[in-house]
Amino acid sequence: MSQSIVRQLVVKDLMIMRNFVMLYWLGGFLSVAFVVLASGEVASTIGSILFIAAMAGAGVHALFQTIVEEKIKMNLPFIMSLPVTVREYTSAKLIANLLIFGSVWLTLSAASFVVFVGDDGMPVGSMPFLSIVLVGILAAYTVMLTITVVTASQGYAIFATVLGNLGLQALLWYIADLYPVRSFIGGNEAVWNTTVVSILCIFIAAIVGMLVLAVVLQFRKKDFI
Amino acid sequence: MTATSAASMAIQCEGITKVYPHFQLNNVNLSVEEGSVMGFVGPNGAGKSTTLRIIMGLIAQDSGSVTVLGNAMPEQQIAAKRDIGFVSEDMRLYDSQSIGFHMEFIRSIFDSWDDNYAGQLLKRFDLVKNQKVKGLSHGQRVKACLMLVLARRPKLLVFDEPTTGLDPVARHEVLDEMISTMEDETRSILFSSHNTLDVEQISDHITFIYDGNIVDSRDKESFLDGWRRLRLEIKDTPQLFDFPGIKDVQQSGHLAAVTVSDFNDQLLRQVESTGHKLLGTERMTLEEIFLTSVQYARGVSQ
Numbered sequence: 001m002s003q004s005i006v007r008q009l010v011v012k013d014l015m016i017m018r019n020f021v022m023l024y025w026l027g028g029f030l031s032v033a034f035v036v037l038a039s040g041e042v043a044s045t046i047g048s049i050l051f052i053a054a055m056a057g058a059g060v061h062a063l064f065q066t067i068v069e070e071k072i073k074m075n076l077p078f079i080m081s082l083p084v085t086v087r088e089y090t091s092a093k094l095i096a097n098l099l100i101f102g103s104v105w106l107t108l109s110a111a112s113f114v115v116f117v118g119d120d121g122m123p124v125g126s127m128p129f130l131s132i133v134l135v136g137i138l139a140a141y142t143v144m145l146t147i148t149v150v151t152a153s154q155g156y157a158i159f160a161t162v163l164g165n166l167g168l169q170a171l172l173w174y175i176a177d178l179y180p181v182r183s184f185i186g187g188n189e190a191v192w193n194t195t196v197v198s199i200l201c202i203f204i205a206a207i208v209g210m211l212v213l214a215v216v217l218q219f220r221k222k223d224f225i
Numbered sequence: 226m227t228a229t230s231a232a233s234m235a236i237q238c239e240g241i242t243k244v245y246p247h248f249q250l251n252n253v254n255l256s257v258e259e260g261s262v263m264g265f266v267g268p269n270g271a272g273k274s275t276t277l278r279i280i281m282g283l284i285a286q287d288s289g290s291v292t293v294l295g296n297a298m299p300e301q302q303i304a305a306k307r308d309i310g311f312v313s314e315d316m317r318l319y320d321s322q323s324i325g326f327h328m329e330f331i332r333s334i335f336d337s338w339d340d341n342y343a344g345q346l347l348k349r350f351d352l353v354k355n356q357k358v359k360g361l362s363h364g365q366r367v368k369a370c371l372m373l374v375l376a377r378r379p380k381l382l383v384f385d386e387p388t389t390g391l392d393p394v395a396r397h398e399v400l401d402e403m404i405s406t407m408e409d410e411t412r413s414i415l416f417s418s419h420n421t422l423d424v425e426q427i428s429d430h431i432t433f434i435y436d437g438n439i440v441d442s443r444d445k446e447s448f449l450d451g452w453r454r455l456r457l458e459i460k461d462t463p464q465l466f467d468f469p470g471i472k473d474v475q476q477s478g479h480l481a482a483v484t485v486s487d488f489n490d491q492l493l494r495q496v497e498s499t500g501h502k503l504l505g506t507e508r509m510t511l512e513e514i515f516l517t518s519v520q521y522a523r524g525v526s527q
Contacts, residue, residue, distance in 0.1 A: 073317055
């Protein structure tokens with residue numbers, strides 16, 4: 001596999017997405033600032049919704065723009081006429097999208113942890129659950145990424161987005177209600193018990209598994225256009 | 226072209242087959258000599274694009290072998306595609322980006338990118354480097370694709386219906402540029418079209434494809450010299466004609482127009498020996514040859 005061509009394809013996608021990524025970053029930071037500056041539960045909820053919307057927006061927008069639209073708008077024959085195989089193309093799409101979403105996810109995750117550490121109003125006990133939420137978002141994103149890369153279909157991409165969002169929300173509601181999680185959320189100490197660590201491990205395994213699945217399914221394809 | 230060694234072939238397809246639920250490419254043999262222009266002609270849905278995509282390694286054949294510039298496809302497509310420039314009618318650049326963005330992108334991939342030549346092509350095609358692709362007309366988009374391909378100086382150019390949908394001026398510019406690229410005698414072109422005028426204008430060799438089958442493939446002169454319409458006054462009706470290479474017979478009373486694909490002096494003598502009176506022979510245009518070939522192939526397949 002040619003690393004040079006993969007790099008060029010990744011750079012191309014990052015260049016195409018750069019303005020949007022900036023906007024999602026800005027939106028994400030504004031949501032964190034909102035949580036910090038505005039007080040009360042309502043402000044905190046609004047800030048959290050904006051925060052997740054910024055992350056989801058970055059991920060979904062990049063998937064549609066760099067994969068689905070590339071196929072719908074017939075940019076794919078242009079790309080595949082270059083010295084590129086399905087392997088290079090798939091690798092480039094996975095890397096580019098993980099970089100775009102990952103950069104927003106990482107910076108916003110870091111910002112939210114900084115807020116927790118620095119703000120006396122936030123219970124430190126909710127940090128394990130915050131970690132579950134953030135890693136859960138990444139796991140839901142990789143489900144969307146894999147489905148979109150493998151199908152490159154608008155319909156399936158929308159289905160993956162709905163599945164990822166609803167599935168994650170349902171899962172988080174369920175997790176938040178688990179006694180080993182719920183009982184420490186409001187506390188003054190972050191408790192990383194077996195339940196929390198197991199959930200994080202399952203999410204991380206799902207992330208790796210989905211990425212491996214994308215690679216395996218794509219690399220087996222004989223016809224690409 | 227079968228006598229030519231494989232080493233001097235830009236493209237060699239042997240017995241390629243591809244089966245889809247509603248279409249099938251059957252045992253396609255196609256050879257393009259280095260330094261030649263092959264026109265690949267067929268109606269919509271004949272299998273032109275499928276064949277070209279197999280040649281480009283974009284889809285894998287079910288059976289048969291494809292060698293492009295000495296590389297087995299699709300296995301060695303990376304090496305092959307470094308030296309192939311591909312433009313298809315349905316290919317699109319990124320709407321939100323400028324022509325300059327695409328030039329930088331291609332330059333970052335190909336060491337062979339020629340900035341001066343790219344600049345010349347921009348001028349010749351009346352393209353503006355900073356213009357966004359979404360503001361370009363269809364003709365300008367095709368010319369932009371052509372510029373991106375030519376400026377990296379590939380050894381083989383594969384064009385899938387490059388002139389479809391172009392106005393006469395843009396079509397002329399595109400064809401002119403295709404012809405001028407052949408000044409480099411080692412460069413080869415394979416281009417598909419259903420516009421026989423374009424094919425007749427620039428091709429050395431022509432291949433007809435219909436319903437997934439190669440109907441005929443030979444050099445242009447052989448096509449134009451071999452196909453004739455014989456005007457006959459026949460001695461009896463109904464009349465069965467038994468000449469070699471008959472592709473079509475139109476009969477009205479004692480007059481008949483017989484189209485043959487292998488016209489020669491011997492055939493003339495054979496016609497005269499049957500007692501028919503030869504009123505004249507007519508050369509045919511490539512379009513007429515193509516249409517008759519397709520009608521004949523359709524009749525044979527039914």
